[in-house]
Structure formats: C-alpha cells, structure tokens
Amino acid sequence: MKKSLLLILSAFLLIAILAGCSSNNGGKLDKFTVVYLPQESDEQAQELNKDFEDKLSEKLGVPVESIKANSYNAAIEAMKNGKADYAMFGPFSYIVAVDRAKVEPVAEITIPSMANGPASVIFVPKDSPIQTVADLKGKTFGFVDPVSTTGHLLPKYTIVNELGISVDELDSFFKDVQFAGGHDKAIIGAARGQYDAAASSPMVINMMEEKGVIEKGSLRVIAESESLPGTAIGIRGDLPDDVKTKVKEFLLSYDNAEYFSMLGMTGAKFVEANDSNYDHLRQIAKDLKLSSDELLQ
Template sequence: MMKKLLSFLVFMLIISGILAGCGTSSSSGSAKKDKFVIAYLPQESDEQMQKTYSNFEKELSEKIGVKVEAYQANSYNAAIEAMKNNKADMAMFGPFSYIVAEERADAELIANLNNPELEGQAPSVIVVPKDSDIQTIADLEGKTIGFADPVSTTGHLLPKSTIVKELGIGVEDLEKSFFKSVQFAGGHDKALIGVVRGQYDAAGVSAMMPAMLEEKGIIEKGSYRVIAESESIPVGAPFAVRSGLDQEMKDNIKKFLLSYDDPQYFKNILGTENAKFMEASDSDYDQLRDIAEMLNLSPEQLLES
C-alpha cells in the first residue's frame, strides 16, 4: 500500500512538473514584444526630419500594436551592431551597409524605398569647391578627399569605384599614394559642408544631397561643382529587420511599408513625393557585392575603415 502511494505521489510530481513546464513555455512563447526599435543611420537631420520620423513611427506603432522607439546611430557600424545585439529591430540601410548587415547581423531585407525619378541616373557624385582648380578625377592627385562613411554606398564605395575605374589603379595605390589624405566625415551633409568650407578638396556624396542642402539654405547654390558621377545601380534604400523577429510581425511591417503613402515622408527622405516602397530580393544586391569585391573590401574591412 505504501509502495503504491509513493508511486502515485512520484507520478503526480512528474505530471505537475510537465504541466508547469508547458505552462511556462506557453506563457513565454506568447509573450508580446513591448517595444520595436528603429535605428536611424547618420544623415542630414533637422526639425522637419525629426517630425517626419515621428509620424512614421506613430503609424507603424498603430499597425503592429507595439510602441515604436528611435535609436540614432552615430555610424553605420553602430546601427549594424545594434541589430546584431538585438538592440535595434529595423533600419533603413544604404545598399552596401545592408550587405554588411545581412552578413554580419543576419539582417533580413523586407522592402526597398525607391525613387523612380532617379532610375538610370547616377546616385553618387564627386564634388569640389566652386573656385577649385580641380577639373577632373586625375586632378585629385595629392588632394584630401572626404567620404560620408566607410559603409556608405553613395558616400564611399560608388565614388571610390568611379575613381579606381577612371584612373585604372589599385585601391591600395589610391589610398596610400594617390591621395594626400582620405577622411570620413560621418555623413553626406558633413562631407559636402566640409568641401564648401574648405575642409576637404573634394568629397564623394549622394547625388541628392547638394540640392537638398541648397533647398534648406545650409549651403549656397553654386558653392560647389560636380566633377564626376558614378554608374547607376538597380536598387534603392533597403529596409531590413532582425531575422529573429516573429514572422507575423515581419509580415505586418512589410504590409505597412508597401502600403505607406505619405508624400512628405518620401520628399524628406528621398527628395521627391513620388518615391515608394517596393518588393525587394537579396539577389538585387549582387551587383554591389561584385563592386565591393572589385575594391577588395570585405564587410569586416568596411567596418574597420
């Protein structure tokens, strides 16, 4: 009798443990994420831009049912690391920084923000001060050049590849003997302002940046000259999320982006009200991976630059 009672008690303890374990698992599995963090990369920013971001965050929050917060990264690397360490859930990357984020932080492409007005046009330019004696890429020899960020598509890799192709020299020779100095300004606006103020002899920046800064009165119209343009690329601004997010949330975010229709948001982000979110595939970025390979730049090298 005692044996049967003991066996029964052991049996009940085991069942209780199993049920408790199931209950805990179920509870944690259904626990709702209490916030969603968007990492913003270094770029020109002002009060209007902050309002634009705030409106976007509010609408996204309503769609996914979670509070949306912003994280302003001071570098592309910082944004990528934030996503890698689960401190950021989504970011609008540049094409090259997305490639690095996909490899290093397992970022998952969810949509592209495209500007149809720029289709087939050069996304990147090399600029010099208006009164500079620099007329061609060859004239940059012995000069100081400023780029936006090591992992910037239009503010580093595209202008650099343009110079390499034009001169027919290796990347190592370009940086060690051709230029007097290669510097990173920390943003497209900072690189362009640096040129206008004489900090750099030239800079590689997004082709949209000069007009945007002129319109806002940050630089004077005609205070710079464009001496070269990059080749066009078939992708826009990639939006990527942490791959570890719940699939339902990913689906809701994608639906939100693809149906988003705020002309002011698009104008402030890409300079035109006609921009829009579109379906995207990771293979769209293979051409850019080829450019990075041509420049002998791995994701790790880019982040260490």
Template sequence: MLKKTSLQIALVITSIMIVLAGCGQKVNNGSSESGNSGTTGNAGAEEAAAATEWPEVLRIGNLPMEDGEMSRSADQFAKDLGEYLGIKVETFEGEDYNMMIEAMRSQKIDVTTYGPFGYIIAVERSGAKLLAAMNNGPGTEGTSVIIVPKDSPAQSIKDLKGKNFLFADPASTTGHLYPRATIMRELGITNDEIATYFSNVSFSGGHDKSLLAIANGDADGAATCSQCIEMIAGAGLIKAEDVRVIAESDPIAGGGALAYRGDLPADLVEKMREFALGYGEKNPEYFKAMGAAGFFPAEDADFDGVRDVAKKLNMSPEEMLK
C-alpha cells in the same frame, strides 16, 4: 529622439519593460496565456513560442541628421508605425552604419534603413532581411558623384592629386564603395593606391557633413550621392551652386534598404511591410525629405550588383569599415 552611444543604448534597452499599448501581448494564435499545457520545462517549445510573440517595444535605428526636418520625419515614421501596429515603437540614434549593423546583430534594434552596401554587410553579420527598398520606383537607379567647391580649379579627379578627400561613411554605398570604384577607374590605380594619391583621406560622418565641408571650402574633394546635393540644398544647409560635380559612378541598383532583424515574427514582418509599402502615398513629405518617392517591393538579389563592386575592390567588410 534619444542620442545614445552603443553602451548607453545597451543599458537603456536592458532596462526597458514597457507594456503593449492598450491590448496586451500579441501572438500569432491569440492570447499568450493559452496553449501552454504540457510545455513546462521544454526549452525548444518555449523558444518556438517566443518566436511567435511580438516584441513589447519595436526599436528603429536612425543615423544622426543635420537637418531637423529629416529628424522630425524619422520620428513621425516611428510614431505612425507604432499606431499602425498597435505597439510601442522607439527610435535610437546611432553614430554610423557600422553601429546600426552591430546594434541589429546584438538585437538592440529591430528595424533600420541601410544603404545598399551597409545592407549586404548586415545580411552577413546580423542576419538582416529585406522588408522593402527606398527609391524612386522600379527601374530607377541612382549614382555616386565626386564633388569639389564651386571655385575649385579641379576639373577631374586627376586634378585632386595631393589634395584632401572625404568619403562619407565606411559602410556607405554612394559615399564610399562606388566612389572608390570610380576613382580606381578614372585614375587607373589600385584600391591600395588611393590612400597615397590624395594627401589625406578621411570620413566626414555623413553625406550632409561632406556637402557642408565642400560648400564651405573645408575640403578639396568629396563623394556623395547624386540626389544628395538637391536634397541637402532643399533643406537649406547649402546652396546647390556652391558645389560642382567632376565625376560620376556607374548606376547603382537597389536603393536604400529597409531591413529587419531576421528572427522577428512572420506576421509582424508582413504587417510592417504592408505599412511601409503604403506609406509613400499617405506621407509623400517623408520621402521628399529623404530624396525618394517611397518604399517599393524588392528582393535581396536586387543588391547583387553592389556585392559585385565590393568584390572588385578586393576588400573584406572589416577592411572597408576601418
């Protein structure tokens, strides 16, 4: 996997000209060399034709992971997808959800997995569309939890007054959005008052980093997803007993969103969806590393509950991402 800054990604992608593996340019209706008579100079027709062409390289955006096994799983997913589609698939590592949202908006990546909140922002900003949801199946709902070190005297969020607190990522549902709502509910304070309730509020950069900070006693409190504790512990990065849960959010519907750039060809999208929905049965270890059972059919409306929570915080996406 290549680790790139946003500028480096732009430069690399601009220079990539890779021919399709084995079978040449693929289009909806056969060869790209047929059916062009009488269309020379017709910009509208050329744009319509381009919309049916599969890209020479499909680019998947991934977030950095402390656990090497998770990174290898992401690379394997890209390799398997490329073999299934018959085209080149590349992975690029972004620093955070915000970079992945911007990368899709500027057409530097074609597919990525967002958390529910990151997904609804990507829909607004980047024209993202839902391919499938990563979770434990229909009807399953996760939560966000507030955690402290195992030997912390804190028994509730109230006990963290004047302490330092970590959110995971500005665009994270379980590491930022829902924990904010939980803190407001538990303490009876406004969103604006959160910053002054704690001595310091910052972002760790990911659930794994928040859990490591709490397990090592480097932070007083943090927000993470309920399944992340066992997932990160299973990867050997922490011991589950080194952290303790003191609060939990309301259930979160939707799950992780596998999203694609909205202007991709329809037949490519259907082929990717077919691959994703069958991947759990063929490769359960991939989802085990991700703390889920597989990709499942989903609709955009499944994420309306997350939209409602975002509205209750009375903050725009721009404010949430600061």
C-alpha cells in the same frame, strides 16, 4: 587629453543607450525599435519620423521607439545585438548588415524619376582649379563613412576605374583621406574647403541647397557613378514572422509624399524587396577588397 576623454564618454553613452533598447522580453515583442543612420535632419524631419513611428505602432500593436546611431557601424551592431529591429540602409551598408547582423530585406525605396541617374557624385568647391579625377592626385578627399554606398563604395570604384589603377595604388594617390561621418558633413566640408574634394549622394546635395544649408551652386561635380538599386529597408532576421509580415504590409501601403521629400526622395515609394538586386554591389565590394570584417572593426 580632454578630447580623448570626450570620445570615450561618447562611446560609453552610445553603448548605454543601445543596451537599454532591447525589443524583446523572453521572446515576446514588447516594443519595436527603429535605428536612424547619420544624416542631416531638422524639426520637420523629426515630426515626420514621429508620425511614421506612430502609424507603425498602430499596425504592430506595440510601442515603436527610435534611437540614433553615430555611424553605420553602430547601427549594424545595434541590430546584430538585438537592440534595434529596423533600419533604412544604403545598398552597401545593407549588404554588410546582411553579412554581419543577419538582417533581412523587408522593402525597398525606389525613385522612378532617378532610376537611371548617378547614385553618387564627386565634387569640389565651385572655384577649385580641379577639373578631373586625375587632378585629385596629392589632394585631400572626404568620404562619408566606410560603409556608405554613395559616399565611399561607388566613388572609390569610380576613381579607380577612371584612373585605371588598382585599389592598392589608390592608397598613395591622395595626400589625405578622411571619413566625415555623414553626407551632410562631407558636403559642408568640401563647401568650406576642409577637403579639396568629397563624395556624396546628389540627392543630399540638392536637399541641402534647397534648405539653404549650403549656397546653391557652391559645389561643382567632376565625376559621376552608375545608378543603383533602391534604398534597402532591413529588419532583424530573428523577429517573429508575423511581425515581419506586418511591417512589410505597412511599408507597401504607406503613402506620405512629405515623408519621402524629407528624405530627399521626392516621388519615391516603398516596393517589394529583392536581395539579388544587390549582387552587383557585392561584386564591386569584392573588387575593391572591402570586406565587412575590415569595415566594422
């Protein structure tokens, strides 16, 4: 009963926060709101995000504020309802945001050195007897979030392809499937034995090892996905064109190596966005029978 009450109160708190974050007043932009998605963060990350917001505020000539969403769903709904203006999306959450919230791409983040590397990995504790995807039958598995590219869409696609089974057959393949709620939670869950296996971005695993959140080498990769287009930067589609232009100009000229390293994207940069880069992921989502209506219920 106490747990249920806490969940209800948390939901009302998030709604109250988002309800107070409208960026428009009678059609005039009086502030610009960035919504951050679930991820592992620390004091340095907060400082770098604040510096980013301050510089963006100077470019736009209005205050830039930020809110944190407890899920990709909440972030997308915030943009749909006009309570947030900008978010950094994984490719899959981006295409859902375009579909559900009329988000437009304003830039992408690319990492040249990782352009051809796996975007997602499936991993187990280092001493696990599990060696292959087939060995996951009857095991517990931790995905990140229903709308996560590297924590749900790609690893599920990888599993289906490696096993040669249908999406419907996958439902009975695992003993139990859970959504951890964040890349860091999925990684820690596998490291601590909460899940027999989990999936995430390899960049986040490396970042957490470097920060000492998990022991280096405590996880072992058993499968890798294909590479992906860059991380999409989405902006609310109904914002004034001059605001979109200023945000785009700011991003394409933004050069802060520490900021990208904090994101686990060493060597990354903002580049021009291209929505067609995500068409392959749209097809994968269709193949996996993952629609935005189902994911954001």
